[in-house]
Amino acid sequence: xxxxxxxxxxxxxxxxxxxxxxxxxxxxxxxxxxxxxxxxxxxxxxxxxxxxxxxxxxxxxxxxxxxxxxxxxxxxxxxxxxxxxxxxxxxxxxxxxxxxxxxxxxxxxxxxxxxxxxxxxxxxxxxxxxxxxxxxxxxxxxxx
Numbered sequence: 747x748x749x750x751x752x753x754x755x756x757x758x759x760x761x762x763x764x765x766x767x768x769x770x771x772x773x774x775x776x777x778x779x780x781x782x783x784x785x786x787x788x789x790x791x792x793x794x795x796x797x798x799x800x801x802x803x804x805x806x807x808x809x810x811x812x813x814x815x816x817x818x819x820x821x822x823x824x825x826x827x828x829x830x831x832x833x834x835x836x837x838x839x840x841x842x843x844x845x846x847x848x849x850x851x852x853x854x855x856x857x858x859x860x861x862x863x864x865x866x867x868x869x870x871x872x873x874x875x876x877x878x879x880x881x882x883x884x885x886x887x888x889x890x
Contacts, residue, residue, distance in 0.1 A: 747871040748828050749787060749840045750848045751778055751807055754865040754881075756799040763797045763822075771799065772806060773890075774865025774881045779807035780888035781879070782840070782867070789813045791835040794842035795821035803865075804842040813840070823847065828855065828870065 754771030767775065782789075792813040794804035800822075804815040820826040821843040828851050832839040841848075848862045858875045862868055867884060869877035879887070 747787075747838050747869050747876060748832050749782065749789070749838060750828065750852065750862065750868045750870070751803065751840060751842045752845055752848055752862045752864055752866050753795070753797075753800040753803040753842060754778075754806075756864075765797070765799050767799050767802050771803065771865065774884075775803040775806035777881065777885045777888045777890050778803075778865060778867055779810045780890065781884040782807070783810045784887050784889070787811065787838050787840070789838045789840045791816065791832075792840045792842070793818045793821060793831055795823070795844060797822055797844070800842050800844065804840070807842070808840060811840075815842075821847075826851065 754774035755768045756765045789811055792808035792815050794800050794815050796817040849860050852860050852868050855870050856875045863880050865881040867879045
């Protein structure tokens, strides 16, 4: 399954690539990781945009899952192919990145139109949207 995690809430400013997570964004990332662990996700890879807010989200979320984060330029903005990125990895793959890229990727894969919230997660498997969780739902699953 491919898990798409949108970066958590980030500070305003520029340059865009260097925007950091806010405290709220850090809480969202930790809750996402705890929720994915509670759901039994065992990622074979955690791939992230190199933009600071996404890379930090990936580090915080993948830490309880035991995964190392690999920075992938294709996730930094623009169109990408989630299936191509997940190829070569067995089982669950977590991708961490940005909007509108993630919602567009879900639509290409499944036909579903979604709006992925900051800190939210979408799960796609075999052309089907299997889960769409907002940060408050991830927090509840995580028990926070």
